[in-house]
Amino acid sequence: MISTNEFKTNVTVKIDGDAWQVVEFQHVKPGKGAAFVRAKMRNLCTGSVVERTFNAGERLPKAHIDRREMQYLYEGDGVYNFMDNENYEQVELSKEQLGAATNFLKENMDVKIM
Template structure:
């Protein structure tokens, strides 16, 4: 059990039977009366964001979440399919659950899926992924007005800024946390 003094940003707890994460937190101690804990909470299933204020002395139940090692298999009409590395059972995550992380998924990639019971509610990708550039505008020598970066698209459909020397067909490494170009990869 958590108490109000345990509340902080990033803490995962159960509210109204669903897991929530504290997205923002503010502590107020008025001159008279109990301390107030103002929390901005995000529902981990629906993504809904709302505010709630608690008084000191209230208790909270920790969210029963589990992180499982899984392997990305493929995408179909139900969503993105992953296989548990231990039990070999498969689960499907919706595009809304993955958000922009879907652009960094490569077949057979090892990921961690955050589970609430049997429902997948989040994903943790490796820090770096290697993808092939499928479209990059040619760089015109002497064109320095636009800077040294140009737009490019990788095999998964993700668009990003890359250095001017990056051409179509080469492999590049992308930081999945920021979505930015890191380096060229030799084949």
């Protein structure tokens, strides 16, 4: 379990059965009332980004994400191809799934993929 007070960029939590990644967060302490955390979160299954508000100190289950070392091979028709360095299995990811990371990819570079 992770507290919303411990949010950091790229922390992954499980909400309603889906894995969510914290993109941005802000701890807000209004003059009147209880503190809260406003977070912009990306659904790792669908890629959608939403803004959510949590009570300060609320506890959420941490999502355990498998990260793999892969090699970027090439891009074709908006699909980016990667190869697993351990078993040589190839994986295709869309531009929507990769987001701004597509601007930094070079052929044959090693990357970590979730």
